[in-house]
Structure formats: C-alpha cells, structure tokens
Amino acid sequence: MSVQDIFNAINEFRDTEIVNLVQAEVDAGTDISEILDNGLIGAMDEVGKKFGEGLLFVPEMLMAAQTMKAGLEVIRPLLADSDTKPRGTVIIGTVKGDLHDIGKNLVAMMLEGAGFTIIDLGVDVEPQAFFDAAKENSAELVAMSALLTTTMPAMEEAVKLIKDAGLPTKMVIGGAPVTQAYADKISADGYSADAPGAVELARSLIPGD
Amino acid sequence: MKLGLNFLSEDEKQRIHKDSIKILSEVGVKFMSDKALKVLADNGAKVDKDSRVALIPEEMVTQALSTAPNAFVLGARNPEFDFQMPSSYTGYTLDGAATFAIDFETGERRNALTSDMIASLKIFEELPLGTVVWPNVHCDDMDQGNYNEVRPSFVSLINSSKHIQNELHRPEEVPFMIEGLSAILGSEDAVKERKIFSVCYCTIPPLTHDGEMCDTYLELAKFHVPILPYPMPAAGSTGPASLYSDIAVANAESLSALVLFQMAVPGTPIIYGHAAGITNFRLGTFIEGAPETTLINGALGEMAHFYNLPNTQGGCLSDAKVAGPQAIMEKALGTLPLVLSGVDVINGIGEVDASQLLILEQIIVDNEIALMCKRIKDGINVSDAKDYYNDVAQVGAGGHFLMQPSTMKECRSDEFFQPELCDRNTFEQWAELGNPNIYGKAREKVKEILAGPQKNPLPDDVIGKLEEIQRKADEALSH
Ligand code: B1M
Numbered sequence: 113m114s115v116q117d118i119f120n121a122i123n124e125f126r127d128t129e130i131v132n133l134v135q136a137e138v139d140a141g142t143d144i145s146e147i148l149d150n151g152l153i154g155a156m157d158e159v160g161k162k163f164g165e166g167l168l169f170v171p172e173m174l175m176a177a178q179t180m181k182a183g184l185e186v187i188r189p190l191l192a193d194s195d196t197k198p199r200g201t202v203i204i205g206t207v208k209g210d211l212h213d214i215g216k217n218l219v220a221m222m223l224e225g226a227g228f229t230i231i232d233l234g235v236d237v238e239p240q241a242f243f244d245a246a247k248e249n250s251a252e253l254v255a256m257s258a259l260l261t262t263t264m265p266a267m268e269e270a271v272k273l274i275k276d277a278g279l280p281t282k283m284v285i286g287g288a289p290v291t292q293a294y295a296d297k298i299s300a301d302g303y304s305a306d307a308p309g310a311v312e313l314a315r316s317l318i319p320g321d
Numbered sequence: 322m323k324l325g326l327n328f329l330s331e332d333e334k335q336r337i338h339k340d341s342i343k344i345l346s347e348v349g350v351k352f353m354s355d356k357a358l359k360v361l362a363d364n365g366a367k368v369d370k371d372s373r374v375a376l377i378p379e380e381m382v383t384q385a386l387s388t389a390p391n392a393f394v395l396g397a398r399n400p401e402f403d404f405q406m407p408s409s410y411t412g413y414t415l416d417g418a419a420t421f422a423i424d425f426e427t428g429e430r431r432n433a434l435t436s437d438m439i440a441s442l443k444i445f446e447e448l449p450l451g452t453v454v455w456p457n458v459h460c461d462d463m464d465q466g467n468y469n470e471v472r473p474s475f476v477s478l479i480n481s482s483k484h485i486q487n488e489l490h491r492p493e494e495v496p497f498m499i500e501g502l503s504a505i506l507g508s509e510d511a512v513k514e515r516k517i518f519s520v521c522y523c524t525i526p527p528l529t530h531d532g533e534m535c536d537t538y539l540e541l542a543k544f545h546v547p548i549l550p551y552p553m554p555a556a557g558s559t560g561p562a563s564l565y566s567d568i569a570v571a572n573a574e575s576l577s578a579l580v581l582f583q584m585a586v587p588g589t590p591i592i593y594g595h596a597a598g599i600t601n602f603r604l605g606t607f608i609e610g611a612p613e614t615t616l617i618n619g620a621l622g623e624m625a626h627f628y629n630l631p632n633t634q635g636g637c638l639s640d641a642k643v644a645g646p647q648a649i650m651e652k653a654l655g656t657l658p659l660v661l662s663g664v665d666v667i668n669g670i671g672e673v674d675a676s677q678l679l680i681l682e683q684i685i686v687d688n689e690i691a692l693m694c695k696r697i698k699d700g701i702n703v704s705d706a707k708d709y710y711n712d713v714a715q716v717g718a719g720g721h722f723l724m725q726p727s728t729m730k731e732c733r734s735d736e737f738f739q740p741e742l743c744d745r746n747t748f749e750q751w752a753e754l755g756n757p758n759i760y761g762k763a764r765e766k767v768k769e770i771l772a773g774p775q776k777n778p779l780p781d782d783v784i785g786k787l788e789e790i791q792r793k794a795d796e797a798l799s800h
Binding site: 169177215261 | 420460465525602603605607661
C-alpha cells in the first residue's frame with residue numbers, strides 16, 4: 113500500500129476501492145497532507161492534465177473526480193487538525209436571464225475535482241446573489257457563465273457590485289460569446305475559454321496554493 | 322419514383338412513442354410557468370406544486386394530437402413565398418442567432434452586426450428553397466442592456482418578404498409584435514389568418530420548460546401564431562447516452578409542449594421540431610454536424626410523420642471553424658438523409674461552428690447542397706414521358722443522342738441539375754479561369770446580390786409604422 117495506489121486508483125476510476133485505500137494509508141500513519149497533495153489532489157492534477165491533452169473524455173474525468181471526492185471524505189475530519197487546507201471556495205453560476213447550464217456545470221465539476229469547494233448557485237442568478245454568496249462564504253473566487261450576448265451585461269453588474277464593496281473576491285468569467293477583451297472591459301480578473309482553463313485560472317488567482 | 326429513406330421501422334416508432342408516454346406519465350416534465358401548470362392540472366395532469374413537475378397521462382397526448390392541425394400554410398409577406406405544410410419538397414430555414422460573423426470585406430471573425438443580418442436576408446430572398454427566416458445573428462450593435470426580441474423580428478420583416486420565425490422572451494413583447502404584424506397585414510384578423518410570423522420554443526433539456534418564454538407563447542397562441550417546439554438535448558450530457566433514449570426524451574419534450582399549447586388554445590398550429598446535438602466527450606461542447614445528429618433529428622422527423630404533424634429539423638449544420646471542406650462535408654452528409662426521408666423544413670443555412678458563426682458565402686454554398694439533395698430526392702422518373710425507346714431505336718448501335726429533339730428538350734430541364742458552384746470545366750479551362758473554387762464563386766454571387774436592389778420592399782409608410790412601434794416597444798420594454 114502506498115500513496116501511489118491512491119493516485120493510481122483515481123487515474124483508473126476505481127471508485128469502489130478508494131475508501132479502503134485511503135483508510136489504509138491513514139491507519140498506517142501516513143501524513144495527511146501527503147495523502148492529500150500527492151495522492152488525491154496530485155491524481156486530479158494528472159487527470160486534469162490528461163483531459164487537457166484530449167486523452168480523457170468528460171465522463172472519465174468526472175468519474176475520477178468522484179473517486180477523488182470519496183477518498184477526500186475519509187480524511188476530511190482529520191483535515192481540521194492538520195495544516196492542510198482545501199484549495200479555496202468558488203461561487204459559480206449562470207448569470208441573470210440565462211438558462212444554459214452545461215458549460216457552467218462542467219466548470220464546476222472540474223474545479224471541484226481540482227480540490228476547490230464549490231457553491232453552485234444554478235442558473236438565472238442575480239448579480240446581487242453572487243455578491244451575497246461571495247460575502248457570506250468569504251469566497252476566494254466568483255465564476256460566472258453566460259451563453260447569451262444579452263445576459264453578458266449582468267456579469268459587469270456583478271463585478272461592479274463586488275469591486276465597489278471592496279470584497280477581496282476575484283471575479284472570473286466564461287461562456288461561448290464571452291472573450292478576454294470583454295473580461296478586460298468589465299474589469300473581471302480573468303477569462304477562460306474552457307473548463308480546464310478555468311481550473312488553471314482559479315489556481316493562478318487563488319494565492320497560497 | 323421519389324427516393325425515400327427510413328430512420329425507424331413502424332415497430333420502432335411505436336416503441337419510441339410508448340417510451341415517451343412513459344416518460345411523460347411517470348417521470349414527468351417540469352414547468353417554471355404557473356400558468357402552464359394550471360392549464361395542465363385543469364386538463365388532467367397530476368401536478369406537484371413543490372417540484373413543479375407535471376405527470377402527463379397518455380389521454381392528454383391523444384387529445385392534443387386530435388386538436389393540433391395536420392396542415393397549415395406558413396404565410397409570407399410576399400404570398401408567392403407562402404409555404405404549405407406538410408410540404409411536397411424540403412424547404413430551408415436560415416440558421417439562427419450566430420454570435421459571430423466573418424466580415425465580408427476584411428475576412429475578420431468578429432461579433433455579428435445588424436448589417437450582417439440585413440445582407441443575409443437579401444441573399445436568402447433569392448434562394449429557391451429558402452423558406453423560413455430565423456433572424457440569423459444576434460446583433461451586437463443592438464443595445465444589449467435594453468434588448469427586446471421585437472427588434473430582430475422587425476428588422477427581418479422589413480428586409481425579407483419570406484416567412485419569419487423568431488422567438489419572443491417576454492409576455493410584454495407580444496402586443497408590440499402583434500401591432501407590427503397588423504401594420505403590415507392590415508388587421509389582427511389577417512395576422513391570425515396569414516401566419517407570416519411563427520416562433521421557436523426551446524424546451525430546456527432534460528424535460529424542463531422555461532417560465533417567461535412559456536407565458537409569452539401562451540399569449541401568442543391566442544393569435545394563432547404557429548409554435549415550433551425545439552428541444553436541443555446533447556446526447557451524453559443533457560440527454561441520455563444512446564441515440565434511442567435520447568430520441569425518446571426529445572420526443573417526450575416535444576409532446577409536452579404540444580400538450581400544453583393544445584390544452585391552452587386548441588388548434589394552435591404546431592411545427593414538430595428538434596435541433597438535437599451530441600456531446601463532444603473530449604470537451605463537453607455541443608456538436609451539430611455529426612452523423613449521430615442526422616440520425617437523431619431524422620428519426621424525430623419521422624416521429625412527426627407518425628403523429629401527422631408538419632415538421633422542422635436541424636440539419637445542414639457543421640462544427641467547422643471556417644468555410645471549407647469540413648463545412649461542406651458535414652452539411653452535405655447531414656442534409657441528404659433528411660431530405661430523402663421527407664422532412665418539411667431543414668434548419669441550417671449559412672452558419673458553421675455549431676451555429677455560432679455566420680459566413681455569407683456559406684449561404685450560397687448551402688443553397689447548392691440543398692438543390693443537389695433535391696435532385697437526388699426527386700429521383701428517376703420512370704414514366705411514358707421519359708421513355709425514349711424511339712430514340713434508342715432510331716440511333717441504334719453506335720452514333721449519339723446529341724441531335725435528338727428529346728436531348729434538346731431535356732438538356733435544360735429538371736432532368737439534369739446544373740450546378741452554379743461545382744466546377745465542371747476541363748482542367749485547362751479551370752486553370753485559365755484562375756483555379757476558381759466553390760467559395761470564390763459563392764463570393765462573386767454574394768457581391769452580385771448585394772449590389773442589386775432589395776426585392777419586395779415594404780412600403781415606406783409601413784416601415785415608418787414599424788419604426789414607431791419599435792420606438793414605443795423600446796421605451797415600454799426597457800429593463
Ligand atoms: C470562469 O468561468 C467560466 C469559464 C469557462 C466557461 C464558463 C465559465 N462557462 C462556460 N465556459 C466554457 O467552458 C465550457 C466547457 O468547455 C464551455 O461552455 P459552453 O456553455 O460554451 O459549452 C457547453 C459545454 C456546450 N454548449 C451548449 O450547451 C450550448 C449549445 C447551444 C446549441 C445551445 C443550447 C444547447 C441550448 N440553448 Co441556446 N444554445 C446555444 C448554443 C450554440 C452553441 N453551439 O454553443 C446558443 C448559446 N443559444 C442561443 C439562444 C439564442 C438561445 N438558447 C436558448 C435555449 C437553449 C436550450 C435550453 C435549448 C439549450 C441549453 C440546455 C442547457 N441545459 O444548457 C434560448 C434562451 C434560453 C435562456 N433564457 O437562456 C435561446 C434564446 C433560444 C434559441 N434560439 O435557442 C444562441 C445565443 C446567441 C447569442 N449570442 O446571444 C446560441 C449561440 C444558439 C444559436 N445560434 O442561436 C465554455 O464556454
């Protein structure tokens with residue numbers, strides 16, 4: 113048994129074995145941060161890389177994430193006692209007036225797989241709701257999705273609300289009609305064209321990782 | 322005979338119908354509109370108020386099928402373009418709402434503008450099989466913060482005399498739309514009678530109906546506006562991962578829309594339609610130009626025939642990022658089977674990148690694909706009129722048929738399709754002409770049409786009225 117087994121189980125989508133593998137490492141006295149960083153999160157970084165290279169399909173990537181989550185549950189009670197912290201909290205949603213949700217769901221699932229805590233506000237989300245959720249949860253990041261040109265201005269509103277109030281939360285945006293130029297225009301902190309890009313972005317924007 | 326093609330056997334259609342009924346009556350459909358839930362509950366559906374899910378029994382489907390008209394005419398501002406549904410041939414819809422366009426002058430990919438839409442409509446007016454206009458881009462130069470769907474609808478009515486099909490998003494848009502149509506046609510009764518405007522109604526897969534759009538269409542139905550329920554599941558993400566079950570769910574979604582609008586206003590003209598895609602498993606994105614989308618949308622077109630309802634199906638679509646071989650390959654392969662199976666209207670002219678990019682030249686290229694498909698569909702005329710045995714006897718063994726009167730007659734007839742874009746020169750002629758290619762020729766054609774006058778313009782006073790109604794609408798509908 114080793115942390116490598118945990119890493120491999122996630123990369124091979126063996127969701128029924130993961131709990132025992134992680135428990136065995138905990139029982140063996142392996143450092144929790146070692147299990148987390150090199151086993152669970154390390155595995156998902158590898159999965160993310162393979163997905164980015166087109167070697168894994170979405171359902172496989174999600175299955176790996178689910179496997180990782182099951183393993184994470186085993187050590188979660190112990191995390192509070194160690195110095196290891198999850199990667200940060202992300203508020204995500206599709207903006208006001210917009211009901212397209214598959215892209216947003218994908219981004220949410222990939223961020224979760226990469227170790228972020230996700231609060232998914234769903235679709236048709238008011239700018240104020242992004243603000244409230246960011247404040248209540250001291251979120252590090254708000255990620256907004258829009259698929260309609262007409263709903264893009266709702267992103268600008270949310271960015272403004274959060275920036276004007278001086279919240280430290282970073283704001284990132286995406287969706288088919290959205291561009292880097294638009295992100296710059298509305299002073300968002302970042303844009304990504306796809307879900308793996310959103311994970312990269314989140315990592316680069318959330319300090320202490 | 323005319324060529325035919327079946328996507329499903331009789332048994333398979335029965336089976337899918339039963340599956341859809343089971344989905345409707347046991348899984349149910351979620352409606353975000355209170356009005357819709359009330360209509361459904363009043364007519365026998367079991368509604369759960371908390372989840373907003375309505376269980377729709379088979380009897381309601383049977384009832385809805387008995388009141389939905391089996392035939393009607395999609396009117397056009399210019400009656401020459403009226404389109405009888407079901408149709409004896411396949412017509413085409415200008416593909417809708419691309420975010421981006423290739424700038425015709427610079428070749429740059431940029432946000433689409435109203436001028437792109439107006440140019441498209443001018444070109445589409447010339448296409449012999451072009452039947453329905455869906456405002457084909459989302460116009461970035463219209464005020465996005467204060468947007469209403471009356472605008473692209475009016476721009477279309479002003480710049481095209483063909484049937485217009487758009488979507489409205491808010492109930493408050495309805496009176497302005499009806500006022501505009503009445504200004505064109507002379508009266509509200511004529512609006513009901515002529516049906517020059519219809520709407521597309523996207524259900525939200527899986528098995529959900531939007532609230533505002535639903536309320537809007539419950540209003541529109543009172544004016545006999547034809548409704549095209551248009552589910553867009555992506556098999557493998559928003560739809561199940563087999564073509565069979567994806568078809569059953571999409572069919573259930575369309576039936577749920579049919580039931581709702583028939584119960585609300587019996588006799589509402591329904592165009593049974595689907596624009597299903599598949600999931601790109603590598604990225605999660607929506608794929609339109611795949612062999613599987615042809616199978617799904619083709620099969621659903623057959624379900625429309627099964628229910629005796631006119632239909633529109635997504636087809637002539639592509640995931641190519643630019644004009645070129647991939648676009649032509651996917652569009653041609655996706656169009657022909659639907660035409661052979663007898664779909665009334667195929668939706669997909671002029672765009673690539675899964676309906677996100679408009680290319681003016683592509684409108685002309687797609688037109689040629691459509692015409693070639695029609696020629697194949699029309700098949701081989703084995704009748705006395707085409708029996709040239711006498712010519713064979715006269716010419717005998719050896720010799721040629723070039724001087725026969727029948728050849729003289731047929732060489733310019735429908736017997737032989739003459740392409741405008743595909744090259745049939747000798748190599749030397751082709752080289753002499755500077756190696757023309759399909760898109761280059763299409764470009765010349767676009768230039769020629771754009772340089773010409775606008776056909777079938779609306780009288781100035783009617784345009785003035787529409788502009789006035791638009792001003793009122795912009796004011797009243799501002800957020
Ligand atoms: C940091 O944060 C981030 C980072 C990255 C982020 C991010 C956030 N969010 C997304 N990303 C990025 O990562 C994802 C994975 O790589 C990507 O996400 P995407 O969301 O881009 O990609 C998804 C994985 C797959 N993509 C999709 O699912 C969208 C596909 C298309 C065909 C589409 C679909 C399926 C639907 N639609 Co709609 N729809 C279209 C789409 C055309 C197209 N080809 O994109 C589009 C977006 N729709 C449009 C329209 C007009 C509409 N739709 C409507 C409805 C629907 C359905 C409900 C039928 C369905 C959505 C079902 C659902 N559950 O989501 C209506 C509006 C409803 C509403 N109020 O929102 C309706 C108004 C009606 C209609 N004409 O279809 C057009 C928008 C035009 C515009 N520029 O405004 C459209 C381009 C189609 C078209 N050509 O008409 C990236 O963008």
